[in-house]
Structure formats: C-alpha cells, structure tokens
Amino acid sequence: MRYLVTGVAGFIGSAVADSLLARGDSVLGIDSLNDYYPVSLKTDRLARVAQSAGDRFVFKQVDFSDHIALANALHGEAFDAIVHLGAQPGVRYSIDHPRAYIAANIAGHLNLLEIARERHIAHMVYASSSSVYGGAKKVPFAVDDRVDHPMSLYAATKKADELMSETYAHLYRLRLTGLRFFTVYGPWGRPDMMVWSFTHRILTGQPIPVFNHGEVWRDFTYIDDIVAGVVAALDHPPADDGAPKPGGSVAPHTIYNIGNHQCEKLTDVIAVLEKACGREALVEMLPMQPGDVPRTFADISAISRDLGYRPTTSVDVGVPRFVEWYRGYAGL
Template identity: 65%
Template sequence: MQVLVTGAAGFIGSALIERLLARGDSVIGIDNCNAYYDPALKAARVARLEKLGGSFAFHKLDFADMTALETALADHQIDRIVHLGAQAGVRYSLENPAAYIQSNLVGHANMLEIARRRSVAHMVYASSSSVYGGNDKVPFSVDDRADHPVSLYAATKRADEMLSESYAHLYRIPLTGLRFFTVYGEWGRPDMAYWIFTRKILAGEPIPVFHKGEMWRDFTYIDDIIAGVLAVLDSAPADDGAVKAGGSSKPHALYNIGNNRSEKLTDLVAILEEACGMKAQIDWQPMQPGDVVRTYADIDAISRDLGYTPTTDIADGLPRFVEWYRHYHQG
C-alpha cells in the first residue's frame, strides 16, 4: 500500500512508519516539526526512518495549509491515510488555544477533504481518551457519552470525531477514530509525565506530582499501540448499514486503544525509581485545570472486532524507556 502518515516526526507516527516500511508498504510522511517540544528529537526520528530503507518520502509542511498540502501530494498516489498529526497537550491548550483550532480542527478538515478527493480506501485518525472528560464510570467505553470535555484539547478531538461522522455519512468514506490512552515508550514525548519524571529523577530534581498522587492512568506501551493501529488500518469499516462500535451506521468506527488497566501515578513513580536506581524527590502539586483523575480503557470493541490484545505491563515497558533515555542522552 501507499500510506500517507501525518505526524510522521512524532512519537506514534514515526513508530508506525517503521512498522509500515518493515512490512513493505510505501509511506509519505508529513510533519511541520514545530517547537512544541524539542525539534531536534523530531529530526532524529525522521533521520532514523530515512536510514531504514524502503520507500519513504518526507514532506515538512503544515497540513492545516491546504495549498501546501495539495502541492506536496500532487505526484503521490495515496491508498490509505493515518492522520496522527495534531497539536498535543492538555495543559498547553490553556495557553495557546489558537494552535489547537488551527491544527486539530482546520487540519483535520483538510485531511478529510484529501481523503474525499482521493477516494482513499480507509482513513484512520487519532482521537484521545480525553474526550471522556471527567467521566465517573470506569472503564471508559466507546458507548459512553463524550459531550462534556474539560479541556480545549479534548473538545477539538471530539469535534474531529463529529466531523468524521459527517464525512462518512455524506461521502461514504471509510473512517476509523482511535481514542489513545496515555502512550509511552522509547522515542516518546518530552512533555509526558513519564519522561519528565525520568529526567528529573536522574538529575536529582523534584518531580511535580499532582492531586497528592491520587491520579490513575491507563498507560499503553508504544508497541501495543502500533499493533492496534495496524490492525485497524487493514480493516476498514464496511458501508453495509450495520451498527458499528460507537453506535454509527455509517462507515465510521470508534475504538479505544489502551492497556485495559488503570495504574496509580505513584506506582509509575516507584517503577521509575527502581529503573533509574534513584529515589524521587516529590513536589506535591494541586490538581491542574483540564486534568482528569482517572482514565481506564474498555477495549472490548477492538478486541472483539480485530483481536487486539495488549501485552506489555508498565513494570516491563517503563524500564525499557529508561534504558533508551539513558542511551539517547549519552549519545
């Protein structure tokens, strides 16, 4: 297949491209490599992909710019799309809401238009567990209501799902949205808690722990995420009028991708302490605006439909990240 991947320089995008190239697919990668976090890390991911061999073309551009997007793709055939690019981060959405409107709304609409104009066989796109807001019912199911976002980031991701529902209905484009639950692992994101904690523990600096540590997350290892994305990419929802996961009768499916476990934040800290060989200094902080106390993925739908089964516990995955982190920063 010829697969277009946005967010190609990102954590999940670069890991996905590695697997696509390994199985013989051709990949067109798009990323604007912005400075939300260290662009050097993004450049290193792309450089690594370019050394792998296989058919990989990378375009540095903003997919919210339709003219630039169409120009870059003019000579490329596109069979399927994995739209992972977005302005990430819950807390940053309080500081710079315009970035989220531009990337997550305008950019997503542009990718839907590309899918429509090119009549792609399937477009998979990134949503987020944040769409569930402060849901008290756990685990979170794709059948649960998701209309009370507690951050602008969450609101844009839920809006992307609704835009996709409309396009699937109007144009019968096969679309699948994936609600990711706290992805971690090698080549990860420096703005995520596990990376911040590792950096500060190794530097002997206090780590910020919010809500007195009374927070739980469904931490999902990158290899498990990629296995799920590939399974979804290869299984476009059929336009047969049958009700799909999430209650849609259009060729539009929604799935949770998580580890199906909710881990307490202080347990994450304890595993990182052991992996780093150092005790953490805790800087207790209050609950932050936009945060939620717990995330927990009900993965029955994706397990039933596609056989998805995560295999990596944080006790195994976090030490792998710490080992990678030491190697990456020691050069």
C-alpha cells in the same frame, strides 16, 4: 500499499511508519516540524525511519492546517490510505495556546478529510484521545459512553474531529476509523509526557510535580501495543453495511479505544520509575491542574473483539525499557 502518514516525525507517527515499512509497504510522511518540543528529537526520529527504507520512504515538511500548502505538497503523489496522526497535543498547553489547537486539530483534520474525499481514499485512520471522556465517573471508559463534557480545549478538538468524521462518513461514504489513545509511552516518546519528564527529573536530581496530591490513575499504554492496534485498524476498514459500529455510527465510521486495560495509580508507576532509575524521586505534591482529569481507564472489548487487539506490555516491563532507552539517548 503506499500510505500517507501525517505527524510522521512524531512519537506515534514515526513508530507506525517504521512498522509499515518493515512489512514492505511504502510511506509518504508529512510533518510541520514545529517547535512544541525540540525539533532535534523529531529529526532524529525521521533519520531512524529513513535509515533502512530506501526510496520506500518519502518525507515532506508541510503544515497540513494550510490547505493550499498541503495540496501543493501532495500534488503528483499517489497513496492508497491515510494514517492521520499529526495534531497539536497536550492538555495543559491548550489552556495558553488555544489557536494552535483550532488550526492543527480542527482545520487540519478537515483538510485531511477533504483529501480523502477528493481522492476517494479507501480508508483513513485518525487519532482521537481518551481526553474526550472528561471527568467521567464510570470506568472503564467504553466507546459507546457519552462524551459531552470535555475538560480542556484539546479534548474538545478531538471530539470535534470525531463529529466531523462521522459527517464525512455519512455524506460521502468515506471509511474512517478513530482511535482514542490512552497515555502512550515508550522509547522515542514525547518530552512533555509524564514518563519522559519524570525520568529526566529523577536522573538529574530535580523534583517531580505530582498533581492532585497523587490521587491520579492512568491507563499507560506501551508504544508497541499502540502500533499494533493502529496497523490492525488500518487493515480492517469499517463496512458500509448500515450496521451499528463501535461508537454508534451506522455510516462506515468506527471508533475504538486503544489502551492497556490497566488502571495504574501514578504513585505506583513512580515507584517503578525509581527502581528503574536506581534512585528515589524528590516528590512535590500539588493540586490538580486545570483541564486535567483524575482517572483514565480503557474498555478495549470492542477492538479486541473486532481486530484481535491484545496489549502485552505492562508498566513493570515497559517503563524500564523506556528508562534504558532514555539513558542512552540523553547520555545519562
């Protein structure tokens, strides 16, 4: 199989490309290589992916929110399915840079749906987010819960992606699977995310900002578990049989949570980080950030039942693995 992977220079995209190549598939990867965080990290990930892939990995730099540029980049390229992981991430960044989210997450998602429709692609798996649940009080979050109250523009764009996908699945019988990711971390992660940011600050003696005065819980999911879920979803497109799917669709459109099914208090994870780093954190307690939510917790019963998804990496194992990798990568 040959897969189109968007956001292939990103954290999850590069890891998924690694997994597909390792099992003998081919990957056409695209990425805009924008400067939301250092481009050098993205090019380092690409070098890692390409290292042993030979001609089974092809990379093209293109902004998929530009439909003409995207069509030109894909002209003459064949692929069997799409893994659409490219997006503008970040809850807080969306408050000050809203247009970046409309371009990448709305126009960009539409452009990939159009590519899938025009080419009669067998299956497209795309990234959604746990942020669509907003400040829901009911836990754990289940895919059949209502998600009508996003607390950030980022969350709103991800919910819009799900709605557009539902429409395309209904109108054109496209097989689509949306994956709501829960706080992904691990080697080759993102500098703007908590585990990376706190590790860097602890190792360099800087204070760490702890919002909502530490009353924050997250479902931390290790990258290897995320990749296992993405690949399992990719290999099992939803049936077009009129039966209800997770998420409520009767079109060939399924939505799954991918999390660790563990709700960890942030201060407990900080303690694991301190132990792995070998020093105490300088903690700065702060009020809740606009757009943020106090808790995420994934109900993974649907993906476990349908795809056999079983996360295996606890924060006690995954966080020290990240710290070890980060020390080597950053030279600390």
